[in-house]
Amino acid sequence: MSLIQSILMGILQGLTEFIPVSSSGHLVLAQHFFGIGDSENIVFELFMHLGTLLAVLVFFRKTLWELIKSLFSWGNTVNREQHRKNRTLVYYLIISTLATGVIYILFGDFMEAVFNMPMLVAIFLLVTGVIVFVSDYFNDKGIPACNIGFLQAVLIGIGQGVAILPGISRSGTTIACSLATGMKRKDAAQYSFLLSIPAILAGNLSQYKAFANLKPQLLINYLAGFVCSFLVGYLVIAFLIRLIEVSRLKYFAVYCWLIGLLSIVLIILGF
Secondary structure, three states, X not given: OOHHHHHHHHHHHHHHHHOOOOHHHHHHHHHHHHOOOHHHHHHHHHHHHHHHHHHHHHHOHHHHHXXXXXXXXXXXXOOHHHHHHHHHHHHHHHHHHXXXXXXXXXXXXXXXHHOOOXXXXXXXXXXXXHHHHHHOOOOOOOEOHHHOOHHHHHHHHHHHHHOOOOOOOHHHHHHHHHHHOOEOHHHHHHHHHHHHHHHHHXXXXXXXXXXXXXXXXXXXXXXXXXXXXXXXXXXXXXXHHHHHHOOOOHHHHHHHHHHHHHHHHHHHOOO
16 A cells, blocks of 8 residues: 555545445445555554544543543532532443444454445445434424433444445444434434543554554555545534534435445446
8 A cells, every 4th residue: 555545544434434424335335446555454443443532532632631531520519510510421322332332242253344345344334424414303392412322322222333345434323323312412422422432442452463464664654544544534523513513414315326336336337
Protein backbone atom coordinates (compact mmCIF):
# COMPACT_ATOMS: atom_id res chain seq x y z
CA MET A 1 0.00 0.00 0.00
CA SER A 2 1.45 3.34 -1.05
CA LEU A 3 1.54 6.45 1.13
CA ILE A 4 -1.11 8.11 -1.03
CA GLN A 5 -3.36 5.08 -0.66
CA SER A 6 -2.81 5.14 3.11
CA ILE A 7 -3.83 8.80 3.31
CA LEU A 8 -6.90 8.21 1.16
CA MET A 9 -7.93 5.16 3.19
CA GLY A 10 -7.42 7.13 6.43
CA ILE A 11 -9.67 9.89 5.12
CA LEU A 12 -12.22 7.27 4.04
CA GLN A 13 -12.15 5.70 7.52
CA GLY A 14 -12.56 9.07 9.23
CA LEU A 15 -15.51 9.92 7.01
CA THR A 16 -17.32 6.59 7.17
CA GLU A 17 -16.67 5.48 10.78
CA PHE A 18 -19.25 7.91 12.14
CA ILE A 19 -21.27 8.96 9.09
CA PRO A 20 -23.97 6.26 8.72
CA VAL A 21 -22.56 4.57 5.62
CA SER A 22 -20.52 1.69 7.18
CA SER A 23 -16.77 2.22 7.39
CA SER A 24 -16.07 -1.52 7.47
CA GLY A 25 -18.18 -2.02 4.36
CA HIS A 26 -16.33 0.72 2.51
CA LEU A 27 -12.96 -0.69 3.55
CA VAL A 28 -13.89 -4.22 2.44
CA LEU A 29 -15.03 -2.95 -0.96
CA ALA A 30 -12.07 -0.57 -1.37
CA GLN A 31 -9.64 -3.35 -0.48
CA HIS A 32 -11.41 -5.71 -2.86
CA PHE A 33 -11.10 -3.30 -5.78
CA PHE A 34 -7.53 -2.22 -4.84
CA GLY A 35 -6.38 -5.83 -4.31
CA ILE A 36 -4.60 -5.32 -0.97
CA GLY A 37 -3.46 -8.43 0.96
CA ASP A 38 -5.34 -9.65 4.05
CA SER A 39 -2.56 -9.38 6.67
CA GLU A 40 -1.76 -5.86 5.52
CA ASN A 41 -5.47 -5.01 5.63
CA ILE A 42 -5.92 -5.99 9.27
CA VAL A 43 -2.92 -4.07 10.60
CA PHE A 44 -3.85 -0.97 8.64
CA GLU A 45 -7.48 -1.17 9.80
CA LEU A 46 -6.33 -1.37 13.42
CA PHE A 47 -4.33 1.84 13.07
CA MET A 48 -7.23 3.63 11.41
CA HIS A 49 -9.73 2.47 14.03
CA LEU A 50 -7.39 3.74 16.74
CA GLY A 51 -7.43 7.09 14.97
CA THR A 52 -11.22 7.34 15.01
CA LEU A 53 -11.27 6.10 18.63
CA LEU A 54 -8.96 8.95 19.59
CA ALA A 55 -11.29 11.36 17.77
CA VAL A 56 -14.22 10.29 19.98
CA LEU A 57 -12.14 10.47 23.16
CA VAL A 58 -10.91 13.98 22.36
CA PHE A 59 -14.27 15.33 21.15
CA PHE A 60 -16.20 14.01 24.17
CA ARG A 61 -13.39 14.47 26.70
CA LYS A 62 -15.50 16.75 28.93
CA THR A 63 -18.51 14.44 28.87
CA LEU A 64 -16.34 11.41 29.59
CA TRP A 65 -14.66 13.19 32.49
CA GLU A 66 -18.06 14.10 33.98
CA LEU A 67 -19.22 10.48 33.67
CA ILE A 68 -16.05 9.21 35.34
CA LYS A 69 -16.35 11.74 38.17
CA SER A 70 -19.97 10.73 38.79
CA LEU A 71 -18.95 7.12 39.33
CA PHE A 72 -16.99 8.25 42.39
CA SER A 73 -19.42 10.86 43.71
CA TRP A 74 -21.98 8.74 45.56
CA GLY A 75 -21.74 10.75 48.77
CA ASN A 76 -21.39 14.12 47.11
CA THR A 77 -24.38 16.34 47.90
CA VAL A 78 -23.35 18.93 45.29
CA ASN A 79 -24.92 18.18 41.89
CA ARG A 80 -26.28 14.93 43.33
CA GLU A 81 -29.07 14.65 40.75
CA GLN A 82 -26.70 15.20 37.81
CA HIS A 83 -24.31 12.59 39.17
CA ARG A 84 -27.21 10.16 39.46
CA LYS A 85 -28.20 10.77 35.83
CA ASN A 86 -24.61 10.30 34.70
CA ARG A 87 -24.30 7.00 36.56
CA THR A 88 -27.55 5.81 35.02
CA LEU A 89 -26.25 6.70 31.57
CA VAL A 90 -23.07 4.70 32.24
CA TYR A 91 -25.24 1.77 33.37
CA TYR A 92 -27.21 1.84 30.10
CA LEU A 93 -24.02 2.09 28.05
CA ILE A 94 -22.71 -1.00 29.83
CA ILE A 95 -25.98 -2.87 29.18
CA SER A 96 -25.84 -1.95 25.49
CA THR A 97 -22.21 -3.03 25.28
CA LEU A 98 -22.97 -6.39 26.92
CA ALA A 99 -25.86 -6.96 24.49
CA THR A 100 -23.45 -6.27 21.62
CA GLY A 101 -21.02 -8.81 23.07
CA VAL A 102 -23.73 -11.48 23.25
CA ILE A 103 -24.58 -10.96 19.57
CA TYR A 104 -20.91 -11.31 18.64
CA ILE A 105 -20.49 -14.47 20.71
CA LEU A 106 -23.51 -16.05 19.02
CA PHE A 107 -22.85 -14.96 15.43
CA GLY A 108 -19.22 -13.81 15.37
CA ASP A 109 -17.93 -16.56 13.08
CA PHE A 110 -20.45 -15.72 10.38
CA MET A 111 -19.84 -12.01 10.77
CA GLU A 112 -16.08 -12.46 10.35
CA ALA A 113 -16.66 -14.59 7.24
CA VAL A 114 -18.67 -11.78 5.61
CA PHE A 115 -15.50 -9.66 5.49
CA ASN A 116 -14.45 -11.92 2.62
CA MET A 117 -17.77 -11.59 0.78
CA PRO A 118 -17.76 -8.24 -1.07
CA MET A 119 -21.03 -9.00 -2.85
CA LEU A 120 -22.85 -9.56 0.45
CA VAL A 121 -21.23 -6.41 1.86
CA ALA A 122 -22.61 -4.41 -1.08
CA ILE A 123 -26.08 -5.82 -0.40
CA PHE A 124 -25.79 -4.87 3.27
CA LEU A 125 -25.05 -1.30 2.18
CA LEU A 126 -28.50 -1.27 0.58
CA VAL A 127 -29.94 -2.41 3.92
CA THR A 128 -28.07 0.39 5.70
CA GLY A 129 -29.69 2.85 3.31
CA VAL A 130 -33.12 1.66 4.41
CA ILE A 131 -32.22 1.90 8.12
CA VAL A 132 -30.82 5.42 7.76
CA PHE A 133 -33.73 6.62 5.62
CA VAL A 134 -36.33 5.38 8.10
CA SER A 135 -34.48 6.89 11.10
CA ASP A 136 -35.21 10.42 9.89
CA TYR A 137 -38.92 9.80 10.40
CA PHE A 138 -38.83 8.64 14.01
CA ASN A 139 -40.50 11.19 16.28
CA ASP A 140 -38.30 12.92 18.83
CA LYS A 141 -40.15 12.27 22.11
CA GLY A 142 -37.59 14.24 24.09
CA ILE A 143 -36.50 11.34 26.30
CA PRO A 144 -33.00 11.90 27.76
CA ALA A 145 -30.51 9.07 27.26
CA CYS A 146 -30.42 8.49 31.02
CA ASN A 147 -34.17 7.70 31.04
CA ILE A 148 -34.49 5.18 28.21
CA GLY A 149 -34.86 1.99 30.26
CA PHE A 150 -33.19 -1.42 30.39
CA LEU A 151 -34.92 -3.04 27.40
CA GLN A 152 -34.27 -0.01 25.24
CA ALA A 153 -30.57 -0.16 26.10
CA VAL A 154 -30.57 -3.85 25.15
CA LEU A 155 -32.24 -3.01 21.81
CA ILE A 156 -29.56 -0.45 20.99
CA GLY A 157 -26.84 -2.93 21.92
CA ILE A 158 -28.37 -5.60 19.69
CA GLY A 159 -28.43 -3.06 16.86
CA GLN A 160 -24.73 -2.38 17.36
CA GLY A 161 -24.09 -6.13 17.44
CA VAL A 162 -25.81 -6.63 14.09
CA ALA A 163 -23.75 -3.73 12.72
CA ILE A 164 -20.56 -5.76 13.19
CA LEU A 165 -21.51 -7.05 9.76
CA PRO A 166 -19.54 -5.06 7.18
CA GLY A 167 -21.95 -2.98 5.14
CA ILE A 168 -24.30 -2.41 8.10
CA SER A 169 -23.51 1.00 9.58
CA ARG A 170 -22.79 0.93 13.33
CA SER A 171 -23.59 4.61 13.79
CA GLY A 172 -26.65 4.45 11.54
CA THR A 173 -28.07 1.42 13.32
CA THR A 174 -27.42 2.63 16.88
CA ILE A 175 -28.78 6.09 16.09
CA ALA A 176 -31.88 4.56 14.48
CA CYS A 177 -32.44 2.25 17.47
CA SER A 178 -31.92 5.16 19.88
CA LEU A 179 -34.42 7.33 18.03
CA ALA A 180 -36.87 4.41 17.96
CA THR A 181 -36.86 4.46 21.78
CA GLY A 182 -37.96 8.11 21.71
CA MET A 183 -34.56 9.45 22.73
CA LYS A 184 -33.76 13.09 22.03
CA ARG A 185 -31.91 13.44 18.75
CA LYS A 186 -28.85 15.09 20.26
CA ASP A 187 -28.72 12.45 22.99
CA ALA A 188 -29.08 9.70 20.38
CA ALA A 189 -26.01 11.01 18.57
CA GLN A 190 -23.98 11.25 21.77
CA TYR A 191 -25.10 7.81 22.94
CA SER A 192 -24.00 6.30 19.63
CA PHE A 193 -20.57 7.93 19.82
CA LEU A 194 -20.00 6.97 23.46
CA LEU A 195 -21.10 3.41 22.69
CA SER A 196 -18.49 3.24 19.94
CA ILE A 197 -15.64 3.53 22.48
CA PRO A 198 -15.87 0.03 24.01
CA ALA A 199 -16.86 -1.39 20.61
CA ILE A 200 -13.75 -0.06 18.86
CA LEU A 201 -11.54 -1.05 21.81
CA ALA A 202 -12.93 -4.59 21.83
CA GLY A 203 -12.53 -4.89 18.08
CA ASN A 204 -8.89 -3.85 18.24
CA LEU A 205 -8.09 -6.07 21.24
CA SER A 206 -9.61 -9.09 19.49
CA GLN A 207 -7.19 -8.53 16.59
CA TYR A 208 -4.07 -7.75 18.64
CA LYS A 209 -2.19 -10.74 17.20
CA ALA A 210 -2.37 -9.06 13.80
CA PHE A 211 0.34 -6.66 14.96
CA ALA A 212 2.74 -9.57 14.42
CA ASN A 213 2.23 -8.86 10.71
CA LEU A 214 3.25 -5.22 11.10
CA LYS A 215 5.80 -4.28 8.46
CA PRO A 216 8.30 -1.70 9.79
CA GLN A 217 8.88 -0.34 6.29
CA LEU A 218 5.19 0.57 6.14
CA LEU A 219 5.07 2.26 9.57
CA ILE A 220 4.94 5.75 8.05
CA ASN A 221 1.96 4.62 5.97
CA TYR A 222 0.19 3.21 9.02
CA LEU A 223 0.77 6.45 10.92
CA ALA A 224 -0.47 8.51 7.98
CA GLY A 225 -3.71 6.53 7.98
CA PHE A 226 -3.99 6.95 11.76
CA VAL A 227 -3.54 10.74 11.67
CA CYS A 228 -5.93 11.21 8.74
CA SER A 229 -8.64 9.06 10.33
CA PHE A 230 -8.29 11.02 13.60
CA LEU A 231 -8.46 14.50 12.03
CA VAL A 232 -11.29 13.72 9.62
CA GLY A 233 -13.18 11.71 12.25
CA TYR A 234 -13.08 14.62 14.71
CA LEU A 235 -14.57 17.01 12.15
CA VAL A 236 -17.20 14.50 11.08
CA ILE A 237 -18.49 14.03 14.66
CA ALA A 238 -19.43 17.72 14.95
CA PHE A 239 -20.96 17.69 11.47
CA LEU A 240 -23.04 14.56 12.09
CA ILE A 241 -24.47 15.74 15.41
CA ARG A 242 -25.89 18.77 13.64
CA LEU A 243 -27.38 16.66 10.82
CA ILE A 244 -29.07 14.32 13.29
CA GLU A 245 -30.66 17.27 15.10
CA VAL A 246 -32.22 18.56 11.88
CA SER A 247 -33.21 15.12 10.48
CA ARG A 248 -31.01 15.14 7.41
CA LEU A 249 -29.62 11.58 7.45
CA LYS A 250 -31.74 10.50 4.48
CA TYR A 251 -29.12 11.90 2.11
CA PHE A 252 -26.70 9.25 3.34
CA ALA A 253 -29.33 6.62 2.58
CA VAL A 254 -29.26 7.64 -1.08
CA TYR A 255 -25.47 7.47 -1.02
CA CYS A 256 -25.53 3.93 0.44
CA TRP A 257 -27.96 2.79 -2.23
CA LEU A 258 -25.80 4.25 -5.01
CA ILE A 259 -22.53 2.78 -3.71
CA GLY A 260 -24.17 -0.56 -2.98
CA LEU A 261 -25.69 -0.84 -6.45
CA LEU A 262 -22.49 0.34 -8.16
CA SER A 263 -20.42 -2.20 -6.24
CA ILE A 264 -22.82 -5.01 -7.11
CA VAL A 265 -22.58 -4.14 -10.81
CA LEU A 266 -18.76 -3.93 -10.72
CA ILE A 267 -18.45 -7.25 -8.91
CA ILE A 268 -20.80 -8.94 -11.39
CA LEU A 269 -18.66 -7.54 -14.24
CA GLY A 270 -15.60 -9.13 -12.66
CA PHE A 271 -13.84 -6.13 -11.12
